Amino acid sequence: MIAKNPDSQNSVHFKIKRQDGPDKPAYWQTFDVPYKPNLNVISCLQAIAANPTTSEGQETTVVVWDCNCLEEVCGACTMVINGTARQSCSALIDQMREQGFGSRENPIVLEPMTKFPVVRDLWVDRSRMFKQLLRLKAWVPIDGTHKLGAGPKESPEMQDERYQLSRCMTCGCCLEACPQYLKDNHFIGANAIGQTLYFNEHETGKNLQGERLDVMMEPGGISDCGNAQNCVKVCPKEVPLTLAIAKVGRQVTVHAIKKFFMGK
Amino acid sequence: MSEHATTQSPKTSQGFLDKHHFLLRRLHSLSGIVPVGLFVCMHLFTNFQLAPALVGKANTFQHEVEFIHSLPALVIIEVSLWLGIGFHAALGLVYTFTGKANVKCYSYMDNVRYTLQRVTGILALIFIFLHIATLRWRWNLGGWFTPFFVEGPDGTPLVAATTAHALQGSALVLTLYIVGVFSVVYHWANGLWTAAITWGLTVSVQAQKRWGYVCLALGLVLAIFSAGAIGGALRYPISEKETAAYKASVEHYKQTGEIFHGGGHTPATIETTSPDQ
Structure with a gap:
């Protein structure tokens, strides 16, 4: 419906900024995640963790990110998604595909927040x-010893x-x-x-x-x-x-x- | 545990700024309103007296300028203004570089407004410096010299003609004035809006919106004043008599360092307020 290309239609494309450690240089990698309804960025990162292979078919390390509640109340999974800071748990893939993101030409771009030191990949020290x-x-x-x-x-x-x-x-x-x-x-x-x-x-x-x-x-x-x-x-x-x-x-x-x- | 959890120790070069951080920040905000902003309002209103030239009518600009020059102890007002502008500009420059614009990622109108405030601040500073240095201090910057005369040696009124001469003579000067004046107007109107938040005057979103309309109206009025003045100066017909008086004034100034101004047709520098001297 969105594109004729079956590959584009059946996978979600990601471009992710990687960094192996606090003082290591940053680099970019792309990943393809098989499309399913109701995905969010976190479940895509989980899929990448289960199969850490880049779009080029090269085996790589697992992309590291921070998360906790998965319902937008803890703040831990905040990252820069398509240039804007937001939580990855509430970043829904179906919505982003409607906005034109997730194709090979226009992948969903994930970066760590820039105002905090990077621990690794998308995980920052807040x-x-x-x-x-x-x-x-x-x-x-x-606090005190007497009744207030x-x-x-x-x-x-x-x-x-x-x-x-x-x-x-x-x-x-x-x-x-x-x-x-x-x-x-x-x-x-x-x-x-x-x-x-x-x-x-x-x-x-x-x-x-x-x-x-x-x-x-x-x-x-x-x-x-x-x-x-x-x-x-x-x-x-x-x-x-x-x-x-x-x-x-x-x-x-x-x-x-x-x-x-x-x-x- | 409760010691300052700042991420780094302050740089020693910023010792003074850090020690008086809050006071300096608030004085910077205040100085933009009084004296600088208030003066800008008066100055632009005075300039607007040039506007009748747009429709070919006589203007009262000469009268206004003569009135200002007749104020007692004008030099005290002048020096206070220079100090006020200098203080506001110096701190403003420091503060401008404490931030990093990000309109590319976050292109909200308020963010554009924030960025423009810093850009217009720097443009206004360059313009005001050149404006005062050439017209008031009569510096000859690379031949760009527009001595400002109130009257010629024979008492010919020269205020409007001098301004017209400066703006009609050079496209560069005209561009500088247009960019500079509208930067000043934007910086003043937007600064008045943000100052109300800084001091805690406008609190709710609605109050900030209402005050925004007031600042917008003020900015529009000042922009109309400025456009009228620049338009008036461009349309002002400089007569041969004025050209002759202007040339004579330039010669006189080059030889003696004095200008003619105000009523008695006595050559005097502006600094010399007493006729006895």
């Missing part, structure tokens, strides 16, 4: 994001806003698409700003608001945002990242003025 969350104290401080009683009440409006922020899975799409977040700079990135707002708006979490905003004022903090707003457009969980950036911007403005007049 630990910079987790370190930033630690730095921001992205948690609600309730019932928690404070939260309005339905705030619940709704915070629920949207809570959907962030630290996948890294927002950072991959951000022109200000680079492998070798200090920018904290959109996801961390979203989590700052998430915990600053929690009735108990706001106890640490000042400390979080101090981090936001440091080099690499919120003022390195360039308002390109790619983050909110690529976010697979539709986290309102630009709202978070503007709200934390406002919190930082107030915090800085308070510090100027009342701080030590």
Whole structure:
């Protein structure tokens, strides 16, 4: 239906950027995977793992990738697919074939994210994001030895806003698409700003608001945002990242003025 | 565990920028609005007084410029503006190269807008530098010398004629002015939009959209002002009397380093505000 060529119709063609180790050079290989309905990129990578042979018929090593939940809630399988960062589990082959990808002339291109160090092939080390969350104290401080009683009440409006922020899975799409977040700079990135707002708006979490905003004022903090707003457009969980950036911007403005007049 | 988990230690050459990171970033944002942006609005509005020449009518540009030159302690205003523009430009250049444009992969309109902000910033800087250096400081850059005169030795008004002479005389200058002025207008309107996010003034998507329309309207008005001024200068008929007065002014300036300006027809440099000197 899509093409007369039976070969094109019966296999999905991939072009994959390979890298044997963190400091090894990158190279490209192509693979053909037999077509079946309802494939996704992960199941194709599984098929390649079962039969690691390139399109030219050459035996090669298994393509390595990271994944976990297979239902777009963990973020581990994020990679650059046809030039855009997204999860490979929710990248459906039937949809991509409809868009014209997967043929021999126009293969599905898989690359590791460029903003994180490559571990191997499509597997990257996303630990910079987790370190930033630690730095921001992205948690609600309730540890102690005594009983704290019932928690404070939260309005339905705030619940709704915070629920949207809570959907962030630290996948890294927002950072991959951000022109200000680079492998070798200090920018904290959109996801961390979203989590700052998430915990600053929690009735108990706001106890640490000042400390979080101090981090936001440091080099690499919120003022390195360039308002390109790619983050909110690529976010697979539709986290309102630009709202978070503007709200934390406002919190930082107030915090800085308070510090100027009342701080030590 | 909670120590700074930055991936690298800051470079020592960036020590000052890092130490005052937040303050400098916010001052950079503020300086784009006041004084630089506000001045751009006033400047472009003044220029618009040239527009009547488009329909062959007399313009009030001469009057406006004479008024500005009559302001007391003009040099303080001038130096503040130069410092403001210099500060905004120097930091802006540093900040421009902290990012890496990626419109090829992510061709959203907002991303194009982000990239254009950086491109127009650099174009505006080149233009403003050449504009001030030649017209105000009267540098002779490779023969591209357009001394700006308010009046000729005999009191002939020269403001419109000088501007017309500069823009009509060279396609290069005209191109520079068109590209430069519209870069300035875009950079100012878009900068006003992003500054509202930076400071936390516009928060919701809807608020950012509404403020976007305000900035778009401001940008369009300034673009119309600029187009009117450039069009007016191109259509302005330079008379023989003005040509003679202009030539005499150039000669006088070359010999004495002074220009004629303002009411009393006394030769004086702009810096010398007191008539006694």
